[in-house]
Amino acid sequence: MRRAVRLSLLSLTLALAFAPAGHAARSAVDGAGMLDYTRPPKLEIGQWVKYRMQSTSLQGFKDDYTITILVAGEELWWGEPCFWIETWTEDAGESKRQMASLMPYTMYGDSNATKHVTWFLRKSIQGLAPDGTASQVIHRRDDSDLLARRGAPQEEPVEIKRDTLGKQSTTVPVRTFDDCLKTHQLLKMVEQVTKGDSTIYYERNEERTQFRTLDVPLTSLAREDVDDHQLGRSWKLGESSKAGPLQTLERARGSFELVGMGKGELTPELVPERYRKPMSQQNAAQKAPAKAKATKKTSG
Numbered sequence: 001m002r003r004a005v006r007l008s009l010l011s012l013t014l015a016l017a018f019a020p021a022g023h024a025a026r027s028a029v030d031g032a033g034m035l036d037y038t039r040p041p042k043l044e045i046g047q048w049v050k051y052r053m054q055s056t057s058l059q060g061f062k063d064d065y066t067i068t069i070l071v072a073g074e075e076l077w078w079g080e081p082c083f084w085i086e087t088w089t090e091d092a093g094e095s096k097r098q099m100a101s102l103m104p105y106t107m108y109g110d111s112n113a114t115k116h117v118t119w120f121l122r123k124s125i126q127g128l129a130p131d132g133t134a135s136q137v138i139h140r141r142d143d144s145d146l147l148a149r150r151g152a153p154q155e156e157p158v159e160i161k162r163d164t165l166g167k168q169s170t171t172v173p174v175r176t177f178d179d180c181l182k183t184h185q186l187l188k189m190v191e192q193v194t195k196g197d198s199t200i201y202y203e204r205n206e207e208r209t210q211f212r213t214l215d216v217p218l219t220s221l222a223r224e225d226v227d228d229h230q231l232g233r234s235w236k237l238g239e240s241s242k243a244g245p246l247q248t249l250e251r252a253r254g255s256f257e258l259v260g261m262g263k264g265e266l267t268p269e270l271v272p273e274r275y276r277k278p279m280s281q282q283n284a285a286q287k288a289p290a291k292a293k294a295t296k297k298t299s300g
Contacts, residue, residue, distance in 0.1 A: 027089075027097065028087065028089050028097035028098060028099040028126075029067050029087055029089045029097075029099075030085075030087055030099055030101055030124075031067060031068075031069030031070075031085055031086075031087035032085040032087070032101040032103050032117060032121070033117040034067075034069060034218075034219050034221070035069075035085070035218055035219055036212075036218070036219055036220035036221070037107055037108050037109070037110065037113035037114055038109075038114070039108075039214065039220060040108065041105050041108040042217075043071050043083055043218070044071060044263060045071050045072070045073055045074065045276065045277065045278060046070075046071065046263045046264040046266070047070070047071045047217050047218060047262075047263045048068060048069060048070040048071070048218075048260075048261065048262060048263070048265075048266050049068075049069050049216065049217060049218050049219055049258060049260070049261045050066060050067070050068045050069075050258070050259050050260035050261065051066065051067045051069075051221075051256055051257060051258055051259060052064075052065075052066050052173070052256075052257050052259045053065055053066070053067065053254060053255075053256050054254055054255055055226070055252050055253060055254025055255075056252065056253065056254070057250055057251060057252035057253075058248065058250055058251045058252070059250055061252070063254065064091070064092065065089060065090060065091040065092075066088075066089075066090045066259065067087060067088070067089055067090075068087065068088040068090070068260075068266070069085060069086075069087055069218060069219065070085070070086045070087070070088075070266050070268060071083060071084070071085060071218070072084040072085065072086035072100060072268035072270070072271040072275075072276060073268065073271045073272075073275035073276040073277065074275060074277075074278055074279045074282070075102060075275045075279070076279055076282075077102060077104075077122050077123065080104050080106070080122070081104070081105050081279060082102045082103060082104045082105065082122055083102070083103055083105060084100055084101070084102055084268075084271045084275060085100065085101050085103060086098065086099075086100040086268050086269065086270055086271055087099055087100070087101075088269075098127070098269055098270055099124060099125065099126055099270070100124065100125040100134075100268075100270040100271050101121055101123075101124050101125075102121070102122040102123040102124070103120055103121065103122065104120055104122060106120075107120040118139070119141065121139040122138070122139060123136050123137065123138055123139060124136070124137050124139060125137070125270045125271065127270070128270065133272075134270055134271065134272050158187050158188060158189040159187070159188040159189075159190075160185065160186070160187050160188075161185070161186045161188075162183065162184070162185045162186075163183065163184045163185075164181065164182075164183050165182040165183060165184055166181075166182060167179045167180065167181060167182070168180055168182045168211065170211040170222055170223050172222055172223050172257045172258045172259070173257060173258070173259040173260075174222075174258050174259060174260060174261060177211065177213045177215055177216070177222045179213070180211040180212060180213045180222055180223075181211070181212045181213070182209065182210070182211055182212075183209070183210045183212065184207070184208070184209050184210075185207070185208045185209075185210070186205065186206070186207050187204075187205070187206040187207075187208070188203070188204070188205050188206075189203070189204045190202070190203050190204075191203075194237065197236060197237050198234050198235065198236055198237065199234065199235055199236075199237060199240070200232070200233075200234045201232060201233050201234065201243075201246075202230070202231075202232045202249075203230070203231045203232065203246065204228070204229070204230045204231075205228075205229045205230075205231075206226065206227070206228045206229075207226070207227040207228075207229075208224055208225070208226050209224065209225045209226075210223070210224045211223040211224070216258060216261065217261060221256075221258070222257075222258050223255065223256065223257050223258065224255070224256040225253075225254075225255050225256075226252075226253065226254050226255070226256070227251075227252075227253050228250075228251065228252045228253075229248070229251045230248070230249045230250045230251065231246040231247060231248055231249060232246065232247060232249050233245070233246050233247055
């Protein structure tokens with residue numbers, strides 16, 4: 001939920017009041033982070049899934065948009081086999097926002113793939129240059145990542161609890177999926193700061209219930225329900241007993257449902273055409289002119 005407002009502590013300090021935040025800036029979503037990297041990498045160029053996100057909040061914000069995730073191609077990048085994921089984010093009445101990410105096949109089965117997707121990002125395309133060519137940006141890891149000791153445990157900025165709730169069917173616009181694995185995740189973030197002569201406390205509880213099945217390609221996700229509850233309070237230094245109960249700052253509820261899936265019906269819009277085919281076919285196409293040239297030289 002992009003408009004499930006995440007209030008910062010700085011905004012809470014304003015007159016010690018919990019002012020509602022404004023609309024979040026619109027941006028393209030990177031669907032590469034939604035792929036299921038725990039399953040075998042059975043990707044096929046042309047595969048796609050489409051989701052609809054709907055949410056409402058106490059502050060009156062609403063979201064209703066779709067996300068299309070497309071396997072747009074393959075590329076051998078510095079000797080490493082990679083795949084291109086192109087994502088389209090669409091709101092009614094607004095122009096489509098697109099981006100593409102080049103990811104390595106080696107991230108499948110890596111325990112860090114889900115937690116730290118950006119570690120594996122090789123290149124991205126945020127749009128097209130004036131001449132119509134793709135503006136590719138090479139991704140480089142942050143210095144802090146490179147200096148961290150290999151294998152050192154990563155501290156989670158929030159408390160996360162996950163539970164498996166067994167098998168259950170769910171119905172989404174595509175169809176009914178039987179025997180989905182139902183999971184529940186609670187993400188809790190707590191922050192407390194002192195500003196002037198006051199202490200400010202902020203708490204965010206985000207609950208996600210997912211229905212996952214291998215019958216859904218790429219993501220394994222049929223449906224996700226989200227409840228994002230944000231609370232806070234403030235008190236004068238040394239007067240915590242007078243703080244009073246937590247106040248609800250914002251609460252947003254939404255659903256993320258599979259509305260389409262298929263293969264071959266969509267055409268990539270960002271990934272260069274030469275990469276929109278398997279690497280085996282790309283190699284064959286490169287070898288063909290060289291072989292023809294060598295044959296002509298021999299016959300001559």
